[in-house]
Amino acid sequence: MTVMWSCVALVPVLLLLSSLQPSEAGRVLVYPVDGSHWLNMRILVEALHTQGHQVTVLRSSTSWYVAEHSPHYTSITVPQAQPQNIESQEFMAHFLKRSLEIQRGKGSPWAFLQFCGNLFSMLRQNQEMVAELVVTMFENQTLMRDLKEAEYDLVLTDPVFPAGVLVAHYLQLPLVLNVRWVLSGEGHFAIAPSPLSYVPQVFSRNSDQMNFAQRLNNIFYHCLSYYMYRYVSNPPYQAVCDRYFAPDEVDVISLIQGADLWLMRVDFVFEFPRPTMPNVVYTGGFQCKPSKPLPAALEDFVQSSGEHGVVVMSLGTLLGGLGPEITEVIASAFARLPQKVMWRHLGERPLSLGNNTLLVKWLPQNDLLGHPKTKVFVTHGGTNGIYEAIYHGVPVLGIPLIFDQFDNMVRMKARGVAEVMEVTTLEVESLTQTLMDILDEEKPYRENMRRLSRLHHDRPIEPLDSAIFWLEFVMRHKGAAHLRTESYKMPWYVYHNVDVLALLLGSALLVLVLFVVSCMCLVRGLRKRRKSKLE
Known part of the structure; x- marks a missing residue:
């Protein structure tokens, strides 16, 4: 009797186990950004490892946070002569000190120019160093051959410093971004419609409710963001693209826009509502967890x-x-x-x-x-x-x-x-x-x-579970191109329908000109007839 009841008790457990689909282990190549960004990426890496996936992390030899040895991943260390400035606590202390000095002169044009110069100089130096690291990797034929032969299922990277984006394109692998920022600014601005009337640009300090002056300010910072991308952040990577992807005629922002999936570190209880895209998965707060007892x-x-x-x-x-x-x-x-x-x-x-x-x-x-x-x-x-x-x-x-x-x-x-x-x-x-x-x-x-x-x-699924599901979705289906808009392949004048508007405006103008000319001809004809009658 005891044996029989034990067997009966096991039936629900066996039914539950039989209903679970086995998860095939995937191979994930991770290219993180150091510092606080790695604290987020590490959580995804550990969760992927827990699910049985094999994770390889590309790190530089000067990495501050990304450990070379870990039970959760295998690392590949790329030699780098000196660390990025943003990875150095000493440099960041100096940068902060300089930023505070500039803030004390807030309101003056000179202080604003100093702010831009300080920021752009720091970004340019970091982007140049990352681009040099990419060149080091691409020139290492043994490394790139090993990466290709490993047959990874996807590349997971942070595009604020887009070395991983270039590596994914080189290896022709599906690309997933763990993102809030890209090298051109806030991530949404790269892929989704972003009306500047209610979507605040970075550094503007605006909310989603703007008066006329604030909207003018928002447009100004949008132009500043474009300048930062075009003349500060992008040139080092464009040189890499021209050198290694010349026949494709690509640029790094197009590669970012072509990512299969965006794990956006945003929750709309914090972020202002705005348009989005179907390949964006919101994971804001996925690093949060219940508290543990204090020491x-x-x-x-x-x-x-x-x-x-x-x-x-x-x-x-x-x-x-x-x-x-x-x-x-x-x-x-x-x-x-x-x-x-x-x-x-x-x-x-x-x-x-x-x-x-x-x-x-x-x-x-x-x-x-x-x-x-x-x-x-x-x-x-x-x-x-x-x-x-x-x-x-x-x-x-x-x-x-x-x-x-x-x-x-x-x-x-x-x-x-x-x-x-x-x-x-x-x-x-x-x-x-x-x-x-x-x-x-x-x-x-x-x-x-x-x-x-x-x-x-109050949500149906925890953000970390959602992130892992969609990462595995990309592995199962070799990408998620059906969720990605093709708008990034359009020239700007096509995206904004400038050519259509030009045709309609030109047609309307032509009709107006023909109407005016016809009216003038008619008036002249009437005047001639009237004059001939008088004579």
Whole structure:
């Protein structure tokens, strides 16, 4: 009898196992971007490994974050003489310092020109170094032969530095992008209709509700983005395309636009609504996960906050210090709070640091944001941190510093879940008051963020599961060309129907001219007849 009941109990399990389709292991070639971008890509790599796929990661010999040895992937290391500037903490500290100096002159034409020069110089240097690395790979015939013979199913890459895009084209493999940014700016602008009347351009600091002046500003930054792509970011890669893909007459942006699938790191609880395309899969927040228990020392500190709770501050992976002047302002403001403060700080200890503030060189950000005693997250506005705050429902005080952080915080403020302060004009009184406002339970920040968090969690499938499904979809079907628009192959005048409009306008003008000429001839004829009658 016991044996019989055991067999009966196993029937549902056996039926479930028989219904599951076995997943064929695929071969994935990954070309990541280092730094915080790798933190996102690594999650996909580990998930692919868990599903049984074989993952190979192309990395440079100067890589800072991408480890050469890992249980989740096999690496191929490409020699590089020196690291990219954006991978160097020392360079980024200098870049940040220079950016803050420029921001202090905000509003003047000279400050704007300095901003553009500082940004374009950094981007140009990095793109040139990436292009040189691609040439090193293409000239290594043994490496390229091995990559071809490996018969990968797809290339997964981040196109902000599009070396992986060029490698995928060289190997003629399906291309999947783990993307929010491309070398020309925000990813959507490369593939989807983007009306500048309500789709804000990067650096514009606009929301999706713009008055006339803001729309004019939006068009200006759109032109600036085109200039950045055309004359700063693209030339190094165009030289590579002309050298190795000459018969195809391709350019890197067309290769990006021709990708089979875009895993877009965006969720519309954060991003403003906008047109999109069928080969875009939204995975915003896929790196977020439930919090784990804190280390004992940190848990004791958090619990010591009592009913007041904790404020957490971090400036991300690359940006450690703001300089002594700004740091002293922040420390003084924190010292006035009844809350305990945990601050990831890499510089010298501020003189005005309060007894309520703990300085750490590293903190478990996700676990702290998921702790019930965390009340506010003070951040530079990096995308990873913002999504973790949304995931755990923690309101934000944004102190944006560089790149897209200003635009990120515009989106958070528009949702009513954050306040934003200019780092170069921080004062103790205003910073303290802003923190107190966000901490005030009677104000809507926390409730708005909880609502945003509920929306973020309320979906039929987790974003990471969705990303893995679509990666496997591309493997199964050798691409996803049926989801990709062919508009990127059109000349600009065809895409915008300029030729059709020119024909219609020309036809209308011709009809108008014929009508006017006919009328003139008719009038002249009538005048002649009238004159002849009078004579």
